Amino acid sequence: MKVKAKLKGDIVKVKAMAKHDMTTYDQAKKKTGNSEDANFITRITASVNGKIVYEMSTSQFLAKNPIMKFQFKGAAKGDKVEMTWTDRKGNTETSKGKIK
């Protein structure tokens, strides 16, 4: 996962991309014949200094390798944004990005 964060005024703008196939039930059914093979990110969170600033529960309808942008307040330059995704099969990935 790539995380880029930039402080502008008092708002931090974050752009992040998760590398994930995001297979929908339809796609899995076409490919393997079993819609239960679908695998997609179900949850993405971002926290700064131990506080959650972004929290999303998602469905299979995010694009492949989904890009997300969001904003939050209350952080300083040099703080780290820690983002984690969890997918349907239970895999997780955590990445950090420094606020510039």
Added chain:
Amino acid sequence: MQRRKFLSLSGLAAAAALAPSVQAEDFRATKPTVWTAHTVEDAITAMYGTAKATESGVTVTMPDVAANGGAVPINVTSSIDAKSVAIFQNANPEAAVAAFTIHENSVINYDLKIKLKSDGTPITVTAIVEGKDGKLYSGVKTLTVALGGCEG
């Protein structure tokens, strides 16, 4: 032995008490029916208990015609003092796309890329903002997709 048992138990209890404040709501676990609902109205009702929303205060920005249904950009903004935000659409087999929990320092300005199935008819994307006043506010955007994104 008893003291050790007591300590481990109290440790567990403390962890359980702490957990909700650190890790907030996972809508996939707490509201599983939202993600299997087929119509927007059903999904909103499953999420919030009612589908009645005032159409104001929420802006959904998307292109009028999306070239590639595999990655349609969407932006949702609002200045409402909110508890949560959810995005629904009526093109795909299921209606729910994403649900956000709003935290103390969150700003409601979310960009995402989503998949939209296309059959040539206009698609309606609905964003619902649940205000702290308990009311629902919605923003709606209608668009068409040239090439569908769910078929793979």
